[in-house]
Amino acid sequence: MxxxxxxxxxxxxxxxxxxxxxxxxxxxxxxxxxxxxxxxxxxxxxxxxxxxxxxxxxEMVLTSKDTTTLFLVDRSLSCENHKEEIEKVINDNIKDKKNKDEIGVITFGKEPMIEVPLTKQIKEVNLQTKVEAQGTNIQKAIDYTLSYFPKNRNKRLILFTDGEENMGSIDEIKEKINHNHVNMSIYPLKNERGKDVELKEINLPTNIHIGENAPVTVHIRSNIGTQGEFYLFENDEKIIQENVKVEKGENEFTFNIPIKEKSTLKGEINFLEDENGKNNICTTYIDTKEKSRILLIGENKDIGNIRNLLGHLPVVYKECTIERASFDLNFLSSFDSICMVNVPYEKINKEFEKNINVCVKEQGTGLLFIGGENTFSLGGYKNTLFEKVLPVNCKMKENKKKPNTGLVLLIDVSGSMEDTANGVKKIEMAKEAAIRSVDILDQNDEIGILAFSDKLEWVVPMKSIKDKENIKKEVGRLKPGGGTLIQPGIYKGIEKLKNTDTKIKHMILLTDGQGEKEGYETIVEKLKEQKITLSTVALGQDSEKDVLKKLGDGTKGRNYIALDYYTIPEIFAKETYLASKKYLNQRTFTPKWVNSSFLEKTSIPSLKGYIGTGIKSGATLLLKSDEEDPILASWKYGLGNVVVWTSDLNGKWSYDLIMWDQFEKMWAKIINYTLGEQNSSMKIETNRENEDVEVFVDTGKKGDHQKIEGVLQGPNEKENIFFDGIGTGKFYKKISLSEVGEYVLTIKQKENGKVIQQDTKRIKIDYSPEDRMVQNKLDFFKFSTDGEYIHQDTNIFSLPIKNKNKGYLSxxxxxxxxxxxxxxxxxxxxxx
Known part of the structure; x- marks a missing residue:
């Protein structure tokens, strides 16, 4: 008792x-x-x-006679070659299990998983579960296993591992094992790591300033004594190359380098005797800056005036074309604002688009989006993720009159349209192009689709666009076959359009071959007579480009050459927008003020064109056109300030504005608005130990209503971080980063629920935890839990139960x- x-x-x-x-x-x-x-x-x-x-x-003390045995199996990368050995040990012992004995199997890497639920009836174990093998967390695995043991039975735990724990701490679980009366046995797995030299980390002092020389401390861990090379790169430029000698164990070297703002430092080692090259790179970041940084994206002909403007402002800027722009999140996060000038959507990488959204919304990066003929609806931005970031919709509002359009699509369906490239047929891209045109047209427009080869067929007879879904189904009847006769199709189109009651009459001609060589002068005259414009799309090198160019030029249409089948839908979409004359507005007008917001109201010079858009709910309309369309608009998207200018800045539409004596002053204020509150007074210190990062924040302010929150954007997902208060204005959080890749931590100071300042820190995990050299603690763990080592010949079910489960009956x-x-x-x- x-x-x-x-x-x-x-x-x-x-x-x-x-x-x-x-x-x-x-x-x-x-x-x-x-x-x-x-x-x-x-x-x-x-x-x-x-x-x-x-x-x-x-209470009466009751001692259990029944035993549950749990096999806890390390399936991390360092143990992947031991699968058959472990299965053999378990299965050989199952044969000796008594009928009343209960067993289960749990596997683990980063996280534990049940392989075999608790059972008394089992003949064989085959390890099949797919664990997250890029890490070893023995602490979490044992903790989970202890909770899985039944309460009223004796507990036997058989741990299969090499002891190379690189996540969690096995030391923190030993007391819980003893408290739960667990009989601990360890089957040690051999891990032949071989000769290994690891670049563990690169450290910089906490307080560094731009332009000063600062010490960089390099930590190298090795299990051999050897010599090799250490390299240090700053923004991919090699700044240090040194021959270094390392001893077995921990090694430390210090180098002095000049500090540049917002830099990336990458260290690399090369030792001839090193047999594991996976842990030879380590990256750190210098996030210190004295001037705001701006990324300018666009073609040289479009960005000249913005470049000149930035050159007169106290900022640092980097320029590139959209094709050469890095879509890497850490690269984009190093800028305070991003300026995009007349960039077509088709050239934007999907990863770039996703990361721009993250930077603006989650990290407070500003965005200045400047228009031109390649932007908004004409540039393919409609219904994209990028459109969500902007304060305007690509589709204009329906509350004003627009000229209705009659559109005839003349589509070549000769035999060659059956040709395939990259698994896609020309004819399928032509169908997709026709559908895109149907989607763009409005309810009061009309469309006809005429298929031509050596015969003609109205796949879609000229009709109102009201029933779009049925029209799209009819497009599916386009089928290739026959020769190429262009002129009869054009004449048929003219006949239909001249009897159509629409303000705008336009044809788009798509062909991949050669038709008639002569007789086009008469066609051009007929088109002019009926006030019909015609644009041509030459598909491939074999098409009659010269003839098609004469047709387009002669009717004030446009001419395209599509060398890539995939560009056909984009060309049709853009051409449909241009033809309808609803979105491309090329006429002289004077912008009108609606709100001044961060600007001063002054007389704005006239503009000669813009792309039509619609203002979003919640956005601020600053300038509008004479037809009430947005010219300058802004809003806050998440944490970032976004500004849109729907005209251009290359001088085609904006020459008078650029020559205006207030141009620089006005646009300096617009750029400053996108920068937002970039100067943070928060002091942020990070201490990193392998994949664990300790973050200390000092706001320097007193008050009970302030909070520190963060958003951690990682390789695969984002996570909201909430800091713990550790003193007046001081906050702390420990974060574990287990995935290899780049992380951006946005830290926000809030007062009464409002963000008053923010800052970002960049972190990179260069290699898997499994490639780290770690201290093996199995001997100490065995001793502290009163456990024992077992081997292949050990009869597990005959091992004595030293710590019997004790139950208490009141x-x-x-x-x-x-x-x-x-x-x-x-x-x-x-x-x-």
Missing amino acids: HLNTMNIYYMIFSIGILGYFIYQSFVYKNLFPKKKYIGWVLFRMIAILSLILVLFES LDFILLPVAILAFIGDIWIRKR
Whole structure:
């Protein structure tokens, strides 16, 4: 039996009760006959002792005879060659299992997973679960296993591992193992790492300033003594190459380098005896800056005026074309604002688009989007993720009159349109192009689709665009076959369009071959006479480009050459927008002020064109056209300030504006607005130990209403981080980064729910935790848990159970009734 004797007050009270009972015994000794007195004392003693035992929470100790054995198997990369060995050991021992013995199998890498649920009936184990093998967390695996053990059985844990834990800490679980009476056995797996030299980390001082020489400390870990080369690159430029000698164990070297703002430092080692090249690179970042940084993206002909403007501002800028722009998140995060000038959507990498969204929304990077003929609807931005970032929609509002359009698509369906490139047929791209045109046209427009080869077929007879879905189905009837006769198709199109009651009449001619050589002068005259424009799309090198050019030029249309089948839908979309004259507005007008916001209201010079868009709800319209369309608009997208200019800045539409004496002043304010509040007074310090990063934030402010929150954007997903307060204006958070790749941590200071300042820190994990050299703690772990090593010939189920599971049964259910019966007996005797 077990007594809880921890409460001294219960002991004093119990002694008092017993003393009082003894005193009563002497008082009543001569009042009762001897037998009656003995019965009374006996009943009174039983009652009092029962209550005292209840008071002390008396329990009966029960020892279990049944045992549960759990096999905990390390399946991380460093143990992947031991699968068959582990299966053999487990299966050989299962044969000796008693019928009442219960077993289970749990595998682990970064996280534990149940391989075989608890069972008494099993003949063979095959390890099949796919664990996250890029890490070894023995602590988490054992913790999970302890919670999986049944409560009322003896616990035997068989751990298969090489002991190379690189996540968590095995030291923190040993007390829990002992407390849970677990019988620990370890089957050590051999890990032949070989000769290894690891570039562990590169450290910089906490407080560094631009232009100063600062010490860079390089930590190299090695299991051999050897010589090799160390290289240090700054923004991919080699700045240090040194021959270094390392001893077995930890090695440290220091180099001085000049500090440049927002730099990337990458270290690399090369040792001839090193047999593991996976852990030879380490990256760190210099996030210090004195000037705001701007990334300028666009063609040289479009960005000249912005370049000149930035050259007169106290900023650092980098320029590139969209094709050469890095879409890397860490690269984009190093800029405070990104300026894109007349960039077509088709040239934007999907990763770039996703990361721009992250930078603006989550990290507060500004965005200045400047228009031109390759932007908004004409540039293919409609219904894209990029459009969501902008304060305007690519589709204009429906509350104003627009000229209706009659459009005829003349599509070559000769036999050559059956040709395939990269698994896609020309004809399928032509169908997609026709569907894109249908989507763009409005309800009051009309369309006809004429297929031509050596015969003509109206796949879609000239009709209103109202039933778009049925028209799209009819497009599917386009099928290739026959020769190429262009002129009959054009004449058919003219006949249809001249009888169409639309303000705009336009044809798009797509062909991949050569038709008639002569007779086009008459066609051009006919088109002019009926005020029909015609644009041509020459598909491939074999098409009659010269003839098609004469057709387009002669009718004031446009000419395209599509060398890539995939560009056909984009060309048709852009041409449909241009033909409808609803989005490309080329006329002289004077912008009107709606809101001044961060600008001063002054007389704005006239512009000669812009791309039509629609203002979004929640956005601020600063300047509008004479037809109420946005010219300059802004809004806050997440944390970032975004500004859109729907005209150009290359001088085609904006010459008068560029020559205006207030141009530089106005655009300096626009650029400054996109930069937002970039100067943070927060002091941020990071300490990194392998994949664990400790972040300390000091706001320098007093107050109970401030909070520090963060957004961690990693290789695969983002995570919201909430910091713990550790003092006035001081906050702390420990973050574990297990995936290889680049991370951006955006830290936001909030007061009363509002973000008042923010900053970013960049971190990179260059190689898997499994490639790190770590201290093997199996010997210490075995000793501290009173465990033992086992080997292949060990009969696991015959191992003695030293720590038996102890259960405790409360005796209250017996003692309380006994006390009540004893008191009844006490009363009964005294009343006799």
